Each structure stands twice: as structure tokens, then as C-alpha cells.
Amino acid sequence: VTQPAGAGDLAAGVLAGDRRALARAVTLVESTRDDDRGAAVALVDDVLDSTGGSVRVGISGPPGVGKSTFIEALGCHLVDAGHRVAVLAVDPSSSRTGGSILGDKTRMAELARRPEAFIRPSPSGGDLGGVAARTGEAVLLCEAAGYDVVLIETVGVGQSEVAVGDLVDTFLLLVAPAGGDELQGVKRGIMELADVVVVTKADGDLLPAARRAEADHRHAVHFLRRRFDAWEPRVTSASALEGTGIDAAWAAVQAHHDLLAGSGALADLRRQQAVAAFWRDVERGLLRRLRAGGATAAVDRLAAAVAEGTRSPGSAAHEALGAG
Ligand SMILES: Nc1nc2c(ncn2[C@@H]2O[C@H](COP(=O)(O)OP(=O)(O)OP(=O)(O)O)[C@@H](O)[C@H]2O)c(=O)[nH]1
Numbered sequence: 001v002t003q004p005a006g007a008g009d010l011a012a013g014v015l016a017g018d019r020r021a022l023a024r025a026v027t028l029v030e031s032t033r034d035d036d037r038g039a040a041v042a043l044v045d046d047v048l049d050s051t052g053g054s055v056r057v058g059i060s061g062p063p064g065v066g067k068s069t070f071i072e073a074l075g076c077h078l079v080d081a082g083h084r085v086a087v088l089a090v091d092p093s094s095s096r097t098g099g100s101i102l103g104d105k106t107r108m109a110e111l112a113r114r115p116e117a118f119i120r121p122s123p124s125g126g127d128l129g130g131v132a133a134r135t136g137e138a139v140l141l142c143e144a145a146g147y148d149v150v151l152i153e154t155v156g157v158g159q160s161e162v163a164v165g166d167l168v169d170t171f172l173l174l175v176a177p178a179g180g181d182e183l184q185g186v187k188r189g190i191m192e193l194a195d196v197v198v199v200t201k202a203d204g205d206l207l208p209a210a211r212r213a214e215a216d217h218r219h220a221v222h223f224l225r226r227r228f229d230a231w232e233p234r235v236t237s238a239s240a241l242e243g244t245g246i247d248a249a250w251a252a253v254q255a256h257h258d259l260l261a262g263s264g265a266l267a268d269l270r271r272q273q274a275v276a277a278f279w280r281d282v283e284r285g286l287l288r289r290l291r292a293g294g295a296t297a298a299v300d301r302l303a304a305a306v307a308e309g310t311r312s313p314g315s316a317a318h319e320a321l322g323a324g
């Protein structure tokens with residue numbers, strides 16, 4: 001593999017824990033330009049021996065539930081405890097709005113000021129699968145730079161939680177202080193991804209509702225499928241505004257992580273995730289290759305024939321792959 005000049009310097013900067021080098025490295029792996037890809041993968045390979053040393057946590061929840069405020073409070077709590085914390089985002093809407101999940105950086109202003117924290121908005125553009133793949137590489141770069149906690153934020157819309165679940169050790173779901181019918185609003189499939197459930201805004205007038213929601217969710221998770229047989233999801237509540245329950249939420253994450261690490265399940269999980277990421281990249285790459293070059297027009301004609309009903313999807317795909 002030939003590397004452009006400076007790639008080795010970038011790897012050295014990342015390994016030295018230099019935040020500016022890390023930021024440039026993440027920009028490189030997020031680049032959608034084909035000619036950046038070689039340098040990006042060479043960079044990740046260069047630092048690969050120094051990866052794997054973080055607690056990887058996915059944090060999700062519906063819009064407005066308090067994700068940004070919670071991550072700010074948790075991040076500061078962890079930095080105070082001596083951790084180095086990276087916050088990344090997978091934003092399913094970024095391709096639509098051009099915006100970013102962490103665009104409201106004002107909500108994380110305090111964490112952003114800490115030298116022990118690295119906050120990275122979601123890459124804009126591209127499909128969710130591509131964004132998640134590049135976020136997986138950003139996780140490795142953060143680990144190589146010495147961050148021992150990586151938090152990946154995503155808005156709860158369905159697919160994005162599944163994509164983040166493929167990247168993390170522990171999945172933390174934030175839910176609103178509401179029970180009863182509104183509990184039904186949290187999709188069962190999403191609840192089944194959660195290792196830790198935290199009811200937000202457990203303060204002031206909302207405190208009784210938060211306590212009820214905590215009990216309701218504790219009851220509910222008992223009957224759901226689990227991500228790991230040996231771990232029954234833990235339910236807690238917290239107020240990011242008052243700073244209460246943040247330590248308990250982290251203790252639950254830590255307990256889950258310790259259990260996985262101690263049993264060998266963590267190594268298995270990460271191996272499976274890495275192999276799955278490989279196949280997803282291969283699939284996406286094959287699709288891109290098929291659409292590029294001279295095959296585009298032929299493939300488009302086949303798609304049109306399927307739309308008109310003159311070809312079956314399977315027959316058209318068979319020919320498209322031959323043409324690719
Ligand atoms: N009472 C109370 N309000 C909170 C708490 N945490 C967040 N909020 C409020 O809830 C609103 C949404 O908070 P955010 O942290 O922006 O929520 P989010 O989930 O990041 O929102 P999106 O990024 O828009 O999906 C804000 O008005 C916060 O002030 C809390 O612990 N207690």
C-alpha cells in the first residue's frame with residue numbers, strides 16, 4: 001500500500017492523542033471521495049493495534065427526550081472521574097436536512113470546553129449504512145487516540161438504533177417520564193436492543209411521573225427478549241439538569257460491560273461486529289461499482305423494465321450482475 005506524504009504523521013498524531021490530528025483523521029475516513037479511501041483505510045490499519053480499549057456505548061431516544069443534555073452531564077461526570085470521552089453521532093436525518101445531531105453544540109458547551117473530551121458532529125450526506133460504517137472507523141481512531149469511553153448518539157427513529165447497536169458494546173435507551181399508553185409508544189424492537197434504560201427529566205413536577213415510568217419499564221423489560229441472555233436490562237432514572245442519577249446510569253453501563261468482558265462475550269461480540277461490518281462494506285462497494293462505469297445506463301434500463309412489469313426483479317438482477 002502506498003501512502004501519500006503525511007499519512008504516517010497523521011497516524012502518529014492520532015496515537016499521541018492530539019485532538020486536531022484526530023479531527024483530521026475522522027474527516028479523512030468520513031470522506032466520500034474515492035481517492036481518499038486508500039489513505040483512510042491505510043490510516044486505520046496503521047493504528048489498529050492500539051484500538052479496542054474503550055467502553056463503546058450507544059445512546060438513543062426519541063426527539064426531545066434529553067439526549068444532548070444527558071450526554072453533556074454524563075460526559076462531564078466521566079471526565080471528572082478521570083476518563084477521556086469521545087462523543088460521535090449517527091444522524092439518520094443528516095442526509096435530508098444537511099444538519100447535524102450535534103449541531104446544537106450549545107447544549108454540550110461545557111463538555112466541549114474540556115480538553116479530555118472530543119465531540120464530533122455527525123457526517124452529513126450519504127446513506128445511514130455508509131454513515132454508520134464511517135462512524136465505526138471513527139470509533140477505532142478515537143480509541144487509538146486514547147479515549148477510553150466512546151458515546152455514540154443517535155435519534156430514535158428505528159433503523160438508526162439498529163445501525164448503532166452494530167457498533168457498540170452497551171446500548172443505553174433514554175425514555176420520557178411517561179407511562180401507560182405512552183409506554184406503548186416506545187417500539188418493542190427498540191426496547192429489545194436496550195441493555196440499560198434511563199428515564200429522563202426525573203426532577204421537579206416530573207419526578208412522580210418519572211418514578212412511575214421507571215417501575216413500568218422495569219416491569220416491561222422483564223418480558224422482552226434480551227440482547228444478552230446473561231443480562232437483564234437495568235432501568236434507572238436521572239435528571240441531567242440536577243445531575244442526579246447520572247452516576248447510577250453509568251454504574252449500570254459499567255456493570256453490563258464488566259459482565260460481557262469477564263465472560264468473553266465482549267470479544268465475541270466485537271469479532272462478529274467487525275466481520276458484519278466487513279460484509280456490509282463489501283456489499284456497498286459492489287453496488288457502487290455496479291452503478292459506476294458503463295453499467296449505469298444498462299442497470300437503469302433494467303430497473304425501468306421491472307417498474308413496467310416487463311421483467312421480474314430476479315431476472316433483471318441476474319442480468320444486472322452479469323453486466324456488472
Ligand atoms: N426538567 C428537565 N428537562 C430536561 C432535562 N434534560 C433535558 N431537558 C429539557 O428537554 C429539552 C430537550 O433536551 P435535549 O437534550 O435537547 O433533548 P434531545 O433528545 O437531545 O433532543 P433532539 O436532539 O432534538 O432529539 C430541553 O428543553 C431540555 O432543557 C432534565 O434532566 N430535566
Ligand SMILES: [Mg+2]
Pocket residue numbers: 067068069101104
Ligand atoms: Mg439533541
